[in-house]
Amino acid sequence: xxxxLFLVYHGFSDESGISKKIRYQVRGMEQNGxxxxxxxxxxxxxxxxxxxxxxxxxxxxxxxxxxxxRSRLRLGCIYDYCVDHGIELVxxxxxxxxxxxxxxxxxxxKAKGIQCVMEIPTYPYDQEFRGYPxxxxxxxxxxQLFRRSVAAEMQAIVTFSDQQEIFGxxxxxxxxxxxxxxxxxxxxxxxxxxxxxxxxxVAVAEIHYWHGFDRLVAxxxxxxxxxxxxxxxxxxxxxxxxxxxxxxxxYLTIAQTANLYGxxxxxxxxxxxxGADLDAVFNQCVFAIGSLGRHRSGITDIKxxxxxxxxxxxxxxxxxxxxxxxxxxxxxxxxxxxESPIDVQTIIDFIDNNRIKAEDVRKTVNHLTWKEQxxxxxxxxxxxx
Numbered sequence: 001x002x003x004x005l006f007l008v009y010h011g012f013s014d015e016s017g018i019s020k021k022i023r024y025q026v027r028g029m030e031q032n033g034x035x036x037x038x039x040x041x042x043x044x045x046x047x048x049x050x051x052x053x054x055x056x057x058x059x060x061x062x063x064x065x066x067x068x069x070r071s072r073l074r075l076g077c078i079y080d081y082c083v084d085h086g087i088e089l090v091x092x093x094x095x096x097x098x099x100x101x102x103x104x105x106x107x108x109x110k111a112k113g114i115q116c117v118m119e120i121p122t123y124p125y126d127q128e129f130r131g132y133p134x135x136x137x138x139x140x141x142x143x144q145l146f147r148r149s150v151a152a153e154m155q156a157i158v159t160f161s162d163q164q165e166i167f168g169x170x171x172x173x174x175x176x177x178x179x180x181x182x183x184x185x186x187x188x189x190x191x192x193x194x195x196x197x198x199x200x201x202v203a204v205a206e207i208h209y210w211h212g213f214d215r216l217v218a219x220x221x222x223x224x225x226x227x228x229x230x231x232x233x234x235x236x237x238x239x240x241x242x243x244x245x246x247x248x249x250x251y252l253t254i255a256q257t258a259n260l261y262g263x264x265x266x267x268x269x270x271x272x273x274x275g276a277d278l279d280a281v282f283n284q285c286v287f288a289i290g291s292l293g294r295h296r297s298g299i300t301d302i303k304x305x306x307x308x309x310x311x312x313x314x315x316x317x318x319x320x321x322x323x324x325x326x327x328x329x330x331x332x333x334x335x336x337x338x339e340s341p342i343d344v345q346t347i348i349d350f351i352d353n354n355r356i357k358a359e360d361v362r363k364t365v366n367h368l369t370w371k372e373q374x375x376x377x378x379x380x381x382x383x384x385x
Contacts, residue, residue: 011042028370098147106153177370198232203289212293219342221261290319314358
């Protein structure tokens, strides 16, 4: 069986969508016949910063600030592991961390005859740092200097966009995948004490300005201004504020927008949820909110994981980017990619007239499993052999 190293530059958490996605990708590779070893950087139980493969330490960087520095300078353990364990392919998830050390690692792997492919989760990504403090922009500036050099060491770059080439390297275009076994089907259960005509919407994300949820809240505000005695509309936000200071970027946050319109009682923030608690919130809602502000970061075409997770649950949703997997589906609403408030009446009319069953929505994404998507990567790489 051929061996692969799946390389990420961070650790994992139970509630992180990224962590879940990576583990599903690993499973997808295994379903395609590969023996996959997961390499990551995280804390040991006693607080030491270490590089792990499959839970075993391959390098101990120690504690404190210098440990973080050593972890960026000492990547030879990754090369040694690949050589010692017969790794034939390294699949690395870009963390916007191109630098001379990373470039040297992949140059050595390439010289050893080991194929390397890099996934860029979002492209383009430079504008995602608008409004961030300088300390978060500095790694981006370094990345801008060296990313083409790192890309030159890759067989290909995996992208969820429609780009044919990124940083001078040919791409493998796939969709974000889903693990259908891990996503329960939507089962609407209205709140017993609720107004029977009330509509509950759900938005799930680690909140960044490009999610544009403030546009939906503004739309709710405009609706309540126009119809003071209209139907009650609630937005349930399952997520948390981005921790890198994006509230200073000039875009109104969800809370600020709700306060501006005086509708704070209609916006419910549940914080981080997963498992049965997350399912319970989904099941009390009838419609989901995807990204409504990708244009803010210069992105027009992207295949987001969230759209696929909504469809896998079987719940209809709205988004504003171009997503060729869903743009023609009858269970979605395409919002304009601008700063206008979302027309909530359009959502209400859609909900009142939508008769698509959850299981029928789910059937439309059967081909978007991680087994299928990672299989496309493997098939494309065979042309380089």
